[in-house]
Amino acid sequence: MVNQNHPTKLAILQAAFRVFGEKGFKGTTTKEIALEANVAEGTLFRYFPSKLDILYGVVDTLITSIGVEPLQNFLGEINDLPTVEALQYIILNRMETIGAGKDLIRIILTEAQYDEHLREVYVEQVFKPIQQILSSFFEQKMANGECREMNPKLPANILLSSIFFTVISQHLLTIEAEDNIFEASELTNILLYGIQERLKP
């Protein structure tokens, strides 16, 4: 039995992450992973029973980095800021986090289509918690009158989708930045004005 926290295992995971990100799961061979990790092909299978388990290992190791924890920590820090600024910070923070984890998100989104396990991991550990946190944020604004009554998941989803879209566009389709003009400030404005109690002219 091999040591499960051996540096070799870590090297394999890191190498696999790079190669999967570049070529996709099906487009990557175990030989390539081994080469990138500077180990023999056979070594992979001392640490992981199959190629698929290497993918699961990569996702399990890194999923927390794009998940709920960074956002929750961050929200605690900006709790006392006015809504406008809080929203801007949330947008910037999410774009940063998602941008940093873009390769992992790409891998998960791509493979989740054909793999039940990955789909569940993503939905339960990333999508739903983040949606929940953002919903609470808007619920709070409703309670203190800064937002009119509505399903709080709606502004949460608009926020999420806008951020998501930017990242997907830039990094999955490599659309140039000029067409990706989700400036945090104007997106904040639209969202805030849009959810305000309606003012009569």
Place this chain on the structure above:
Amino acid sequence: MVNQNHPTKLAILQAAFRVFGEKGFKGTTTKEIALEANVAEGTLFRYFPSKLDILYGVVDTLITSIGVEPLQNFLGEINDLPTVEALQYIILNRMETIGAGKDLIRIILTEAQYDEHLREVYVEQVFKPIQQILSSFFEQKMANGECREMNPKLPANILLSSIFFTVISQHLLTIEAEDNIFEASELTNILLYGIQERLKP
């Protein structure tokens, strides 16, 4: 030389579309396509030089169905409606179109990551034209004072991303409908209030 509009060719394209949609490009074998199309495997290669060319054929044949034309036609029909209703119709129409073309979109988005040609086809023939049309819609609203001055691509992108997100969530990640509450009416409200000239309380 074979007839390039032969029914067999069409059968192959339709079969390939179904199988690619279900299993992805790399997850599909030429044998499976042949089986689904009720032809021998060799027959595929009388009509297409390679498996990749079958994928290109599928995309080329169907791309117009999710592209700019349906939207342009549709916008002509609702030209005289008030902005609120026009927006609602646009949202519903796009969701319908994207929903109908979801399999193709999934295929393109997935494979575009690893294929320059598909990436270009999608960006140039789907993304940019639609963004352009929606931008014009908002530009028009700016001209007649229904929208404050801003980069018209911003509301266009919010609209696009929200619709996209819904479709991706539902059909790529199979997130349940309860978490996908982009009702056309409330999304319209938020967007419209959000882009209005700001009213002082």
Place this chain on the structure above:
DNA sequence: TATAAGAGTGAGTGCTCACTTATTTTTATT
């Protein structure tokens, strides 16, 4: 230094794949 166990190796294995080719079947023309 002798021994044993853990870690690492890489040629080998059987299988699957995209694609080919020799052959048969269908269609069109006279």
Place this chain on the structure above:
DNA sequence: AATAAAAATAAGTGAGCACTCACTCTTATA
């Protein structure tokens, strides 16, 4: 009906794949 051309077939073919296994090397302990 005879012939030729076109279309379709299915048994190959060789390359490449995930994974195995018999073996070597390294390290630790006595």
